Amino acid sequence: MQEFYNKALVSLLCIVGASFLIGYTCVDRTYLHLPLVPAGNSQLPWHAEAAADEIQGGLSTIKINDDRFSLHFDFKIEKKIEHPFASFALVFTDSTNEKTLVDLTQYDKLSFSTKCSPANTLTLGIATFDEAVSVHDNLLTYRAPGAFFSCNQNWTRIELDLTRLETPQWWFDMFKLDLSRQAYTLDKVSRITFSSTFQSPINAIAEVQINELTLHGRDWRYMYLLGGFLFITWSSFAFWLFRQYTRALTKDLRDKIQRDRPLVAYQQLSVEPHRDKEKSAILRFMATEYANAELDLDTMVTAINVSRTKINDLLKAEMGYTFITYLNKLRLTEAARLLAEKEEANVAEIAYSVGYKNVSYFNKLFKEEYGCTPKTFKSLCNKDQSSQT
Numbered sequence: 001m002q003e004f005y006n007k008a009l010v011s012l013l014c015i016v017g018a019s020f021l022i023g024y025t026c027v028d029r030t031y032l033h034l035p036l037v038p039a040g041n042s043q044l045p046w047h048a049e050a051a052a053d054e055i056q057g058g059l060s061t062i063k064i065n066d067d068r069f070s071l072h073f074d075f076k077i078e079k080k081i082e083h084p085f086a087s088f089a090l091v092f093t094d095s096t097n098e099k100t101l102v103d104l105t106q107y108d109k110l111s112f113s114t115k116c117s118p119a120n121t122l123t124l125g126i127a128t129f130d131e132a133v134s135v136h137d138n139l140l141t142y143r144a145p146g147a148f149f150s151c152n153q154n155w156t157r158i159e160l161d162l163t164r165l166e167t168p169q170w171w172f173d174m175f176k177l178d179l180s181r182q183a184y185t186l187d188k189v190s191r192i193t194f195s196s197t198f199q200s201p202i203n204a205i206a207e208v209q210i211n212e213l214t215l216h217g218r219d220w221r222y223m224y225l226l227g228g229f230l231f232i233t234w235s236s237f238a239f240w241l242f243r244q245y246t247r248a249l250t251k252d253l254r255d256k257i258q259r260d261r262p263l264v265a266y267q268q269l270s271v272e273p274h275r276d277k278e279k280s281a282i283l284r285f286m287a288t289e290y291a292n293a294e295l296d297l298d299t300m301v302t303a304i305n306v307s308r309t310k311i312n313d314l315l316k317a318e319m320g321y322t323f324i325t326y327l328n329k330l331r332l333t334e335a336a337r338l339l340a341e342k343e344e345a346n347v348a349e350i351a352y353s354v355g356y357k358n359v360s361y362f363n364k365l366f367k368e369e370y371g372c373t374p375k376t377f378k379s380l381c382n383k384d385q386s387s388q389t
Contacts, residue, residue, distance in 0.1 A: 004248035008241060015237055019230060026226035030218055032106055036090060036192075037213035038069045044102055045093045049191075052086040060196075062086040071194070071210035077202050087195035088208075089127075101129055101188040104162070107217035110192075111159040116151035117207045121199040123148050124160060129188035133175045140174070143167055145184050148197065151208070162186060162215075249372060250380045278306055279314050290330040291355045297323050331355050332369045335362070339374055340381040347374045 035041045048067035052060040052075065059078035066072035075086035094100040110124070125146035127139065134141045145165030149158050165184070172179050200206060281304045289295050289303075300323070301308055315326050331354040338350045345353075351362035351374075366374045 004244060008244065011237065011240075015233060019233065022229055023226055026222040030220065030222045032215070032217040032219055034107065034215040034217075035213070036215065037071055037112070037211065039067065040069075045095070045097070046090040046191075047093055047097070049089045049091050050087070051089070053081055053084045057081060058084050060084045060086050062088065064088065071213065072208070074205050074207050075196060075200075076205050077196055077200055079202055085196050087193050089191045089193040090213075091191045092189065099190070101190055104186040104189050104215065106219055107186070107215040108161065108163050109159055109216040110162055110213070111157070111216060112213040113155050113157055113211045114149075114151045115153060115155045115209050117153050118201055118204065119150070119152040120201065120206055120208065121148060121150050121197050122208070123195050123197050125193040125195060126162065126165060126186065127190040127193065128184055128186060129190065130184070133177070139190070142190055143171060143184055144193075146193075155211075246380065246383075250383070252371070276314075278304075278310065279318060282306065282311055282314055283318075286327065286330060290327060290334070291353060293352075293355045293357045295327065295355065327355075328365055329369075332366055335366065335374070336370065336377065339378045343382065347378070350374070 034043060036044065036046065039046070048064055048071075050062045050064050050073065052058065052062045054060060058081040060076060061078075062073060062075040064073045071088060071090075073088045075088075077084050077086060092100055092102045104126075116122070123146050125144045127142040127144050129136070130141075130143040134143065145167045147160045147165050149160065150156075151158075167182060167184065169179070171177075172181070194208070194210065196206070282300075285300060285304050289300075292299075297308055297311065300306075300311060312322055315321055315323055319326050319329075321329060335350050335354045338345060338353065339347075342350070347363070348359050351359045356362040356365075363373055366377070370377055372380070
């Protein structure tokens, strides 16, 4: 059995190691992190665009200070028109630096660190192409769900839920759409925009800095893959372990029975007569009386007229056991033979036939000797015999 335990331990360690490595890889790939800023770390190419209401006759202005290592821009809102604004946009591009639409459906959160001077309230908008109304060359027709956030002179960590952005009312008014059509998708995103709001300071230069702009999401396919791998791997291991344990236990029991057969006195005495009269009397008596449930050392002392000490000393020298240990060995060895050979006999019958009055006690001793219950032993022997025929 030791060989089986060693093999099982090595296999277990290998499977645990493989499960840990694959689990770590799958979990790592499930939780997606896509940095957009700094621009050099972004897997999605983009370029910066700034816009203000001066294109609509207003006087608001915006200036980009940095768009590579951070998003750093200044703007000044002048209230000349009804809705003044200034905005900074990350416009997604392809490999040729042409504007393109990107799929962000795998991402459900956007995080960044920001500070503003003076304190400000800004809006983040995601320009998405809506198949029902959008026109590729007209940005105003793009749905622009967004969310508000506040910032001040201290760095603040912002995290926005991309699945719960609100589309501005003016967009519904422009296309005469029902306000209940709030559902949107992020499969065709043109740009991410940071814009002023009506709560932004008027007639004052506002400085905005944004760092560590990152998209976060989950790709559950890897978790499904991990679940399938773990189920198949551990189920297969459990099945293999059960079969190998059964085979190893059967082989171990077969070898043990073979080793213990010389202990059965009726076999031993027939081929190996003893010259020592007392030794021969002890072994012969135990060989013929071991099935007697009342047999004990005192009974044997009276029957063969040999002292207790002499009996134990001779058994210890000859067999390496004390009286009670050798008696149990004889009984259990014979019980094992009967279990293996007599399919019709049940455990209780065999226990009584070899000298045990208590079946529970017999089961306990048998399990200590053979590593399994008599019922399991019988089942394994029957399987072994069936496989050999």
